[in-house]
Amino acid sequence: MVPKFTCKPLAMAVALALGTATPVMAFAADSALEQRLADLEARIAASEQRARNAEATAERLQAQLSNTRAQQQNNAPVLEPDARTARAPAPSTTSAPDMEQRVASIESRLDSELGLSLNGYARAGLLFNDDFTGTEGGPYVTPAGSVGGPVGRLGNEDDNYVEVVLEHRAKYDNGATSLYKVMLADGVENSNDWTGGDNSLNVRQVFAEFGNLPDFGGPFENASIWAGKRFDRDNFDIHWLDSDVIFLAGTGAGIYDVQFTDDWKSNFSLYGRDYGYFGNSNNGLNDSEVESYILTANNYFGNWQWMVNGLTAKDNAERDVGELPPDPRSDLAEHGEHTMVAYHGDSFFGLGEGSFKAAVLYGHGLGAQVKSLGSDGNLTEDAESIRLAVYGTTYIAPTWRFAPMLMAESSKDRYVSGDSYKWLTLSARLANELSENFEMQYEASWQTMDLDPRGYNNFNPVDGDYMKFTVAPTFKPQVGGFFVRPEIRLFATYTDWDSELNRYAADSEYGSSSLGRRGYDGNEWSFGTQMEMWF
Template sequence: MNIFSVTAMTGILISGLGLPTLAFANNNAASIESRLEQLEKRVQQAERRAQLAEAKVQGARVDTRRLENAVAENSAQTREAHQAVQETEKRTAALEKKVPEKEDGWFELHGYARSGLMMNQRATHSRGGPYLTPAGDTGGAVGRLGNEPDTYAEVYLEKKQRLDNGATTRFMVMLADGQESYNDWTASTSTLNVSQAFAELGSLPSFSGVFKDSTLWAGKRVDRDNFEIHWLDSKIIALNGTGGGIYDVKWSDDAKSNFSLIGRSFDGIEEVNDDIQSYILTANNYFGPVQWLLSGIKAKDNEYRENRTDHSMDNAGNKGYLTMLAYHGDDFYGLRPGMSKTALSYGHGLGAEVKTVGTRAELTNDADTVRLATYGTTELAKGWDLAPAILAQSSTDRYIKGDDYKWLTLNARLLQGITENFALAYEASWQYMDLDPKGYLDYDKVKGDFYKLTFAPTFRPDDLSPFFTRPELRVYATYMDWDKALDNYSANDTLGQTGFTAGGQWSFGVQMETWF
């Protein structure tokens, strides 16, 4: 029986009941036809989905094959890397057999150097240096990029040893020289000297408690924990001299102290007798990223030194103190990735020289100095790195009662990485100074601004650390200008000399800088 027979019988039955037979049959047939069309559409849609699924399966198979190939290639590279590590370990072991660490120790050679040619727009030797302004005598540095006409080098050799009982020893000697001659033979103008010669003992097995990991030292040295604003060539704190001390007395995992006693002669005064020295007792404390330094200074007979000026030295300093509070940040002032360091210093009497501690004999017992230093580095965007710095100081009654020295330096170095081995460096410096020496050394009262702009294409071996990768080879152009009033500060300082007066000065040069 087919569908039409069923339909006819249904019509007869409906007719017998008195219903409209033809209309019902037509409607029923139309309904069935519509259902067939919908079923056909569903079948077509299912076929399309099946085709898409099959295509995806084929793509997945291709991706799987690619992944399997990548895994195999990666595995081969891993095996090669593992083999390279094994070969390196073998060479290291062979080298250690030749130079046993525990028996003979090992030597290390380190150093820093810069050297370059710097000339002005008239093709003559250009004046420069981070401390060329009138504020420079009291520590007011400006940017050093494209502003260094000298050659300076320091080389130090270290002998280190670890004994069978775990104790360590270290001896270091350092030679340094600096001058502005461009000649290849400069013995007649050399300032070569032994600037450091000291020994250390560390990890002594008989030490325990807070002294367990401490290091003893004695000799002539630059303090291990000095730190600076490199862009200004300015130490934030510098403890340099001859004496002894102990590093890393650990009160807890996050708190430690360094203690030292050093002596030194004063700098820059030929009349000072070598017997008149400053002695500096220092406690340098660390609490996590916070540093607190406190130094006391004594120079017993400094008030009796021969006077080199026409001014009374009845109040010449013979004692003093200074303190510094610093923060060593592992980000850019809490704003973005990078690093930053900030220090606020205060000194009184002989401690009023808050940077190079114990070096200035001319300070009075009433001298007061406040100094702020901060700098940081951060990546602004890929290939662009910024290093800003601020250095400011106010000093009163410094050399004569009533004198007043105020200055502020703003500096920023911007580095644009072009390739791994080439970058463009830009540096801008501005310094404001208000200096009232009260006639000290015939200095005149001045107030004004100094400006410096430098552009320096730079070659480097890599870009692992934008601001600290060395060596660097640079060519540069620098423009400097300053207020004319600053030419009148002194007849002996840099500004105001023949051919170097306000109105704009260009310098051009090439320089290398390295450390290792």
């Protein structure tokens, strides 16, 4: 999954301005101005909710905070703290006219958020080996990738992928707000200028969201409601692995930010997904459709997050799955449970400035696809999975950035009774900012796996390791953080793996089966170039 960076620096500016304005209110005698400030606070609350629309944006702001020292050393503008960590200054005796100007400035910035906006993400590049022939790549290139085990993506991608997001925001006379969003996406591995026969253009999101509704009060005062097809607002990922920690998506409805107490906030949603058909035909024309439903309660207690999900898909056990899997097999699951406990840290594991996130996920039945909730209808009723994900970002020196990460999963009875999938990935990205427009990036990944599919999809059991190391000279309009884009990279990547991994399924596609599809017996050099951007 890719990050969504639609937030603007407004949230930070508003938080700092409020920190100054709030004490001033105590000294202002103008009741009309006081009412304007009260109204403004409500608008700011709504704006801050929009600012949290993408968890990755918060990560970027935290990374920018940790970058303050480096910015100062390079005489670059100092980035202000995230709104959540900004400290209010001491009470001020600013005059009412000065406060009027501040209020007008903030109101103007809030109004600039309204209307139509365009956001997007894209990557495109070339990847070839030392024989100048095309080679396979991607974060899920290893056999463990068939069950969601990623490796580092730097110097390892050969696809062209683009997202275009259109948003329209409006504010009504009663203070209510609305958001309409549509997201188009396409991805191909064809390097030609015209790929009409290969593209997979898709509307990935189309939904409406209402906030700051005057009819809402009590715990729902600052809540927003939505309906349509969307990615859940609070999904979060490890960008360097191109893997979500949790990805909830589909078509449905929900409510965000129900505030039960000062320290307890919850989101509730119902998402639907489709698994296919069951019946007597193979084309689905006369069959019944199997639909999956996910009921979610996502709770926040300070930095802690506790997510609980229930899944159901009536008649999934009757669905036609073709040749998958062979006997003996368990019945396909029709129900499932899933939970995640996560911590969103505002330091680098308590050791210094930066950020970190850690999560433990468990699922049973349909919930055993613990990352992409409800996306896999081939899980058995006895399937169980547990996954751990940890990563952090920091500056280890004024011009050196460091981002280590760990992801591991163990599952059993996943697709066939008695099967077992175990894998662990360790990866780290290091960057050295050498000038305002140039940095050197390095990435190392190691993955170990023990996979016993019991014949599922004609896969064979394998046990072995994979490693990758990439060096990438990188150009930017301005350096200054892990989440600063755009970038243009050149790269050289060395990979090595145990030859046993070539046995996994040499007759299947590389990305979900075997490193040895082309007959490689171990190590390989690959080279390429890539651009990546978001805005």
